Amino acid sequence: MSGYERIAFSFIAVCLILFLPPLLDGVARKIKAKIQLRQGAPILQTYYDLVTFLSMEPVYPTERLAFRLAPYIAFASAVSAALVLPYGRVIPVSFTGDIFVFLYVLAMVSIAYMIAGFSLNNTYTNTGANREMMIMLSIEPVLGLAIGTLALNAHTLRIGAIPFAVTFTLSVLLAYGLLAYSVYVEGGFIPFDVAEAEQEILEGVFSEYSGYLLGIFKWALMIKRFALLWLLSSFISIPLVRNIASGALGGALILVIQLMVLFLLYTSIAVIESMNARLRIEQIIRQNAGVFVCSIAVLVLAALGW
Amino acid sequence: MKELFTLTVILYLLSILAVLPLRKNYRASITVGHVFTGLASISLLAFTAMSLPEALKGKAIEFTYNLGVAEIPFHVDGLSLVLCLVLGSLGLATSIYSPKYMEFYERFGRGWLYVVLYSTFVLSMVLIVTTSNFLWFVFFWEVMTFTSYLLMVWENDEEYVRKAGWKYFVTMHVASTLPLIVALALLYAKAGSIEGLNFNNLSKLHLGPIYYLLFLLGFGSKAGVVPLHFWLPDAHPAAPSNVSALLSGAMIKVAVYGLIRTTCFILGLNETFGYIVAILGTVTLTVGTLYALKQTDAKRLLAYHSVGQMGYIWLGVGAGIALMAKGGSYAAFGAIAMAAGLYHLVNHAIFKGLLFLSAGSVLYRTHTRELNVLGGLAKLMPLTALFTFIAAMSIAGEPPFNGFMSKWMIYQGTFLSGDGLLVFCGVMALFISAATLASFVKFYTTAFGGVPTRVTENAEEVPPSMLVGKGFLAALCLLFGLIPSSIIPLLLAPGKVLTGADLSGWISTKYWLVTIKAPGMPSGGETYFNPWLLVGVLGVLAGAMLVSYPNRPKKVVKVWTTGEPVKMEHYKLKAMHYYGPFEEYIHGLYHSGDVLSEWGSGVCSAVAGGYLALGKTLLRWADKVGRGITSAGRWYVENGKEVYLDEAVASPFVQLVKGLAIGLEELSLNYNLLLAVAVAVLGLILLILAGW
Incomplete structure (x- = not known):
C-alpha cells in the first residue's frame, strides 16, 4: 500500500467521520417525514442545528468537572473509535485492530453520558443515564454472541481481518443478524431511544446541557451511530468484493460499496423508526433477554461447524 | 536475593517485637508497627525486582531455613513472584494508609495486638506463596486463616461482625x-516423610483425581x-477497611496461587479440570456481580465484586489449564490465557485494594458506608474522588486502565x-463487564456525585498519609494499564514452565504494544x-475541542426542576433505585443464586453437623468408658482389699510373674523335667507349623 493511498483515504475517513453523520441524520429525518406524510425539515437541517448550538455559550447547572468534561470525552471517544475502522483498505489510526477495544472505546461515549447524568441532582438526567445503562446491560450478551460466532468461524478478532476470513455458514448469517440488531439497539434508534426520550423525560441527560456543550454531545452521539453502522457496513461490503478488490483502485471500490451499504442501512433504519413507537425500558429488557436466550443456539450451531 | 527475602521476614518479626514495649500507647504502637511493615513491604518488592531476571529465564530461587528443630524449604519461581508483587504493593499501601485510619478504632485499644496480628497475617501469606513443602504450606495456611479471623472481628462490639466472623x-x-x-494426610501416607512432602517430590508421585477434588474444594x-x-x-x-483491602486484595489471591501450584505443578495439567475451573469461574463472575448490582452498602458491594472478579481470574486460569493440557499449538495459547488470569489477579488486587481504602476514607470522614445517604463528596474530597474514579474505571474494564488490559486478554483467551464452551464463557464475561460498569457508575456517582447531603456536608479530605497510600495504588492502576510490557513477561513465566512452549511467536510486548496470535x-x-x-488520540481530540470551545462556567444556575419547588435531596436517584427494572427482570437469577448459596451453606453446615455429631458420639463413648472405669474403681475400693488403684492395676501382673518365677525356679532345679517340657513345647510348635 502506498503512502499516498494511506494519506488520501485517511483524509477522506476523517471528513466522513466528522461531517457525514449530520447529513445521514438529515436524510433520515426527511424520510421519516415523507412516510408520515409531513413536509419535514430540509436535509441539511441537522447541520444548521449543530452550527447554532456550537455558536452559543452554555448555561452551567453545576461546576462539576464530570459534567463539564463529559461532552469532550464523548466526542473524542466516538471519533477515536471510528478511526480504527477500515475505510477502503486503510485504517486511519490503528491504535488497535481488535473489535473489543473498538467497542470499549465506543462505550466511553455512554459512560461519559451516564457519569454526567448521574452527577447532577436532577431526576430527569438521572433517569436518562439509568436507562442508558440498562440498555447496555441488556444488549451486551447478544453482541457478545455475535462476536463469539464470528470469532469461532474466522479465528480472529481483528476488525480488518474478520470480513476477509469469514466463511458464510448458517451460523455466520445469523450472527450478522444479531450484530445488526445489537447495532440498532446500541445506536438508540426508535423504539430503543428511551435514554434520550424527548417528550417523556426532557431528553434525559441533555435536559441540563445547552449551547456548545449540547452541540458537542449531540455530534458525538451521531458519530457513535456512524461508527456502529460503519462497522456493520464494512462487515457486509468487504466480503462482497474481497476476491476482486486489490490495489488502490480496489480500496476505492470497497469504500464506495461501504458508503452505499451505509446509506442503505440508514434508510432502512429510518423506515423502521417511522413505523415504530418507543418501547418502555422493561419491555426492551425483556425483548433483548429473549433474543439472547434464542441466540445461544447460534453459538451452538457455530460450535458444531454449521 | 535470598538475603532480601530474609530481611522481609525479619522486618515483619521486628514489627511484632517493636510494639510489645508500646502496649500502653495506641497511636505510637500502630505507627511504629507500620513503619516496620512498610519497610518489610519495600524489601519484598525489592526482592521481587531482583529475582525477576531468574524467573523470566524459567528458573527458581531455592533456599532452606534451618530452624534447628525443623527445616523450611523455599522455592521462588515466576508464580510466587506474581504473588510477592501483590503482597508487596498492597502491604506497602496499607502500611502507609493504616496509622491514620486506625485512629478510627481507637476505642478498642490494643494497638499492639493489631500490629502483631497484621504482621503475622501478611507474613503468613508471604511464606505460603514461597514455601515448597506441603506441610509448611498447610501450617501457614492455618496461621493465615486464624489471624485473618481475629482481624476480622476487631470491631467486636457489633453483633453482625461477630456473626460474620464466626x-x-x-x-x-x-x-x-x-x-x-485430608490431602496432607493422604499425601503423607504416600510420601512417608516430611521431606517427601516437598512439592518437587510430590510431583513425581502418581496422584489420583481425589486430590483435584480436595484442592478444588479447599x-x-x-x-x-x-x-x-x-x-x-x-x-x-x-473487618476494618485496611484489613478488608488485604482480605479481598491478597488473601483470596493466595487461594488462586494454591490452586495453580497444587493442581498444575504437582498434579499436572488436566483438560477436564481446566474446563471445570473455567465453568465455575463463569458461574461465579455472573452470580457475584449480579448480586453486587443491587447492594447499597459500599463495602458489601465491593465484597460481592470480589466474588465476581474472582470469577474472571478463575475463568482465565481455567481456560489456560484446559488449553495447555490440550497441547500442540494450543499449549502456547493456553499459557497466554493463564497469564491473562494472573494479570487480572494482580490488577484486581490493586484496584480492589484501592476501592476498599476509598470506602474506608469515606467511612473515616462520614461514619457511614450506606450509599443511599452519601452524596456530593467529589467537591469535599477531590483527591479521594479522583482515586476512586480511577479504581472504578479500572474494575469496570475501561481503557486505558489496568482492568481493561487483563479483561481484554481474557477475551482473547x-x-x-x-472452543464453543469457552467462547460462551467469554460472552458471559463480556456481559458481566457491563454489569460491573453499571455497579461502579452507581458506586461512584452516589457517593461522589450530586450535591452534599446532611451526612456528608461537613466531610473534608482525608489526611495526606492516607492519600499517599491510595495514590500509590492508583499509580499502579495506570502503570499496568499503560505499560503492559512491565508485567506480562512475568505473568507468562508459569505457563512457560508448565508447557515448555516457546511463546515468542504467539505474544509479543514491545514497550506498550501487545500483539496476540491464536492457533488457526x-x-x-x-x-x-x-x-x-489511544491516549494520544483521545487527548489530541478532546484537547482540540477544549481549545476551540473553552469550558469556564462564569455563572452557575440551579438545575431545572420544571418549575416544581422541590428540595435538592429529593431530586436525585438513590442508590437503591438504580437499575430497578433490570434487577426486577433478573429476579429469577437472584432467586436461583439464593438457592445455590443456601445449598453451599447447607453442605457446609451438614459437614460441620456431621463433624459435631461424630465428636459428640466419641465424647459419649469416652464418657461411658470413663464412667465404667470409675465405677469399677469405686467397686474395687468398696469391696476389695484396701489397695491403691495402681496396685490394683499392677497386682494381677505381679502375681502372674511371681507364680511363673516360682514355677520356673522349681523347674530349673530338675533338669530332666525342664528338658522334657522344652522338647514337648518344641514338638507342639512343630505340630502347629505342620498343620498350617
Whole structure:
C-alpha cells in the first residue's frame, strides 16, 4: 500500500467521520417525514442545528468537572473509535485492530453520558443515564454472541481481518443478524431511544446541557451511530468484493460499496423508526433477554461447524 | 536475593517485637508497627525486582531455613513472584494508609495486638506463596486463616461482625482447612516423610483425581467461588477497611496461587479440570456481580465484586489449564490465557485494594458506608474522588486502565480458543463487564456525585498519609494499564514452565504494544492494542475541542426542576433505585443464586453437623468408658482389699510373674523335667507349623 493511498483515504475517513453523520441524520429525518406524510425539515437541517448550538455559550447547572468534561470525552471517544475502522483498505489510526477495544472505546461515549447524568441532582438526567445503562446491560450478551460466532468461524478478532476470513455458514448469517440488531439497539434508534426520550423525560441527560456543550454531545452521539453502522457496513461490503478488490483502485471500490451499504442501512433504519413507537425500558429488557436466550443456539450451531 | 527475602521476614518479626514495649500507647504502637511493615513491604518488592531476571529465564530461587528443630524449604519461581508483587504493593499501601485510619478504632485499644496480628497475617501469606513443602504450606495456611479471623472481628462490639466472623471461621475450617488436611494426610501416607512432602517430590508421585477434588474444594472455598462464596460478602466488610483491602486484595489471591501450584505443578495439567475451573469461574463472575448490582452498602458491594472478579481470574486460569493440557499449538495459547488470569489477579488486587481504602476514607470522614445517604463528596474530597474514579474505571474494564488490559486478554483467551464452551464463557464475561460498569457508575456517582447531603456536608479530605497510600495504588492502576510490557513477561513465566512452549511467536510486548496470535488464525489476523496511541488520540481530540470551545462556567444556575419547588435531596436517584427494572427482570437469577448459596451453606453446615455429631458420639463413648472405669474403681475400693488403684492395676501382673518365677525356679532345679517340657513345647510348635 502506498503512502499516498494511506494519506488520501485517511483524509477522506476523517471528513466522513466528522461531517457525514449530520447529513445521514438529515436524510433520515426527511424520510421519516415523507412516510408520515409531513413536509419535514430540509436535509441539511441537522447541520444548521449543530452550527447554532456550537455558536452559543452554555448555561452551567453545576461546576462539576464530570459534567463539564463529559461532552469532550464523548466526542473524542466516538471519533477515536471510528478511526480504527477500515475505510477502503486503510485504517486511519490503528491504535488497535481488535473489535473489543473498538467497542470499549465506543462505550466511553455512554459512560461519559451516564457519569454526567448521574452527577447532577436532577431526576430527569438521572433517569436518562439509568436507562442508558440498562440498555447496555441488556444488549451486551447478544453482541457478545455475535462476536463469539464470528470469532469461532474466522479465528480472529481483528476488525480488518474478520470480513476477509469469514466463511458464510448458517451460523455466520445469523450472527450478522444479531450484530445488526445489537447495532440498532446500541445506536438508540426508535423504539430503543428511551435514554434520550424527548417528550417523556426532557431528553434525559441533555435536559441540563445547552449551547456548545449540547452541540458537542449531540455530534458525538451521531458519530457513535456512524461508527456502529460503519462497522456493520464494512462487515457486509468487504466480503462482497474481497476476491476482486486489490490495489488502490480496489480500496476505492470497497469504500464506495461501504458508503452505499451505509446509506442503505440508514434508510432502512429510518423506515423502521417511522413505523415504530418507543418501547418502555422493561419491555426492551425483556425483548433483548429473549433474543439472547434464542441466540445461544447460534453459538451452538457455530460450535458444531454449521 | 535470598538475603532480601530474609530481611522481609525479619522486618515483619521486628514489627511484632517493636510494639510489645508500646502496649500502653495506641497511636505510637500502630505507627511504629507500620513503619516496620512498610519497610518489610519495600524489601519484598525489592526482592521481587531482583529475582525477576531468574524467573523470566524459567528458573527458581531455592533456599532452606534451618530452624534447628525443623527445616523450611523455599522455592521462588515466576508464580510466587506474581504473588510477592501483590503482597508487596498492597502491604506497602496499607502500611502507609493504616496509622491514620486506625485512629478510627481507637476505642478498642490494643494497638499492639493489631500490629502483631497484621504482621503475622501478611507474613503468613508471604511464606505460603514461597514455601515448597506441603506441610509448611498447610501450617501457614492455618496461621493465615486464624489471624485473618481475629482481624476480622476487631470491631467486636457489633453483633453482625461477630456473626460474620464466626461464619468465616466455621466455613474456612470445614470447607478449606479440612480438605487440605485430608490431602496432607493422604499425601503423607504416600510420601512417608516430611521431606517427601516437598512439592518437587510430590510431583513425581502418581496422584489420583481425589486430590483435584480436595484442592478444588479447599482453595475454591477460600477464593469465594460459587456456591462456596456465601461467607465472603459478610466477612470481608466486617473487618476494618485496611484489613478488608488485604482480605479481598491478597488473601483470596493466595487461594488462586494454591490452586495453580497444587493442581498444575504437582498434579499436572488436566483438560477436564481446566474446563471445570473455567465453568465455575463463569458461574461465579455472573452470580457475584449480579448480586453486587443491587447492594447499597459500599463495602458489601465491593465484597460481592470480589466474588465476581474472582470469577474472571478463575475463568482465565481455567481456560489456560484446559488449553495447555490440550497441547500442540494450543499449549502456547493456553499459557497466554493463564497469564491473562494472573494479570487480572494482580490488577484486581490493586484496584480492589484501592476501592476498599476509598470506602474506608469515606467511612473515616462520614461514619457511614450506606450509599443511599452519601452524596456530593467529589467537591469535599477531590483527591479521594479522583482515586476512586480511577479504581472504578479500572474494575469496570475501561481503557486505558489496568482492568481493561487483563479483561481484554481474557477475551482473547476465550473467544479465540476455537472452543464453543469457552467462547460462551467469554460472552458471559463480556456481559458481566457491563454489569460491573453499571455497579461502579452507581458506586461512584452516589457517593461522589450530586450535591452534599446532611451526612456528608461537613466531610473534608482525608489526611495526606492516607492519600499517599491510595495514590500509590492508583499509580499502579495506570502503570499496568499503560505499560503492559512491565508485567506480562512475568505473568507468562508459569505457563512457560508448565508447557515448555516457546511463546515468542504467539505474544509479543514491545514497550506498550501487545500483539496476540491464536492457533488457526488467518494471516494478518493478529490482534493488537497500543494504549499510548489511544491516549494520544483521545487527548489530541478532546484537547482540540477544549481549545476551540473553552469550558469556564462564569455563572452557575440551579438545575431545572420544571418549575416544581422541590428540595435538592429529593431530586436525585438513590442508590437503591438504580437499575430497578433490570434487577426486577433478573429476579429469577437472584432467586436461583439464593438457592445455590443456601445449598453451599447447607453442605457446609451438614459437614460441620456431621463433624459435631461424630465428636459428640466419641465424647459419649469416652464418657461411658470413663464412667465404667470409675465405677469399677469405686467397686474395687468398696469391696476389695484396701489397695491403691495402681496396685490394683499392677497386682494381677505381679502375681502372674511371681507364680511363673516360682514355677520356673522349681523347674530349673530338675533338669530332666525342664528338658522334657522344652522338647514337648518344641514338638507342639512343630505340630502347629505342620498343620498350617
